[in-house]
Amino acid sequence: MPELPEVETIRRDLSRLIMGRKILDIATDSPKQVQPSLVEVKKATVGAKIKKIERRAKLLQIFLSNGKILAVHLKLTGRLLVRKRDAPKDDWQHITIVLSGNKELRFADLRKFGWIRLIKDKKELEKLLSEFGPEPLDSLDLKKFKAILASSGRPVKIVLMDQKKISGVGNIYANDALFLAKIDPRRPAKKITEKEVKKLYQALEKVLKAGIKFRGASDQYYLDALGRKGSYQDHFLTYGREGKKCFDCGGEIKRIKIGGRGTFFCPKCQK
Ligand SMILES: [Zn+2]
CATH class of the missing domain: 1.10.8.50 (Helicase, Ruva Protein; domain 3)
Known part of the structure; x- marks a missing residue:
């Protein structure tokens, strides 16, 4: 399972690669991994821009320009990949977030335990994050x-x-x-x-x-x-x-x- 250093590496990559891009569409062949549902996630995120990307524990949070947040957990075998739209499909690619600038953010996952979840606001995010202990390299003294x-x-x-x-x-x-x-x-x-x-x-x-x-x-x-x-x-x-x-x-x-x-x-x- 990706641990703090792996998820942090992805966070830094994504911050460099997809910041400011607009979400144009989302598609999946594994609906259970998009929560609460593909329809609701699309409704809340399509048209919004990616504002910042943070990590807490092994959880990534993609903050959008409209105040919504996409939380991403890679679980055992998840990968988040930034590709050009016409790049060949990735192995185990199950969720595709189409971005402006001819890019896609792809969620690939062999075991399919990972997920992307819509978080309505900061309060809901705080609730989700409250279950984690302090952060080594930061709040854990x-x-x-x-x-x-x-x-x-x-x-x-x-x-x-x-x-x-x-x-x-x-x-x-x-x-x-x-x-x-x-x-x-x-x-x-x-x-x-x-x-x-x-x-x-x-x-x-x-x-x-x-x-x-x-x-x-x-x-x-x-x-x-x-x-x-x-x-x-x-x-x-x-x-x-x-x-x-x-x-x-x-x-x-x-x-x-x-x-x-x-x-x-x-x-x-x-x-
Ligand atoms: Zn020894």
């Missing part, structure tokens, strides 16, 4: 982070990935942050010492910033808004590296499951 970890006896990795507690962190960056902080992902969050909390906070910031710098991880489906791969997968510390050598001690990276998710760590380095 060390004090808040400490309190979040102290409040849960669940494995620290699960707490890092809980969107209600902390926004935007998924499996890739949680694994790598715990490796950098030398913390065993199974440890109860509240048992993490004060010194370790600080290390983990800094590690999380470091891996997320690396993710953005390398324009996301394309080990699976993720592509940026021009259909190009990111390269953070070439810099994974533990994620997907089962059986390979630990970069720190040369020991073997192990894979276990925590909360049903593949978890990669070095048993020698991470205590």
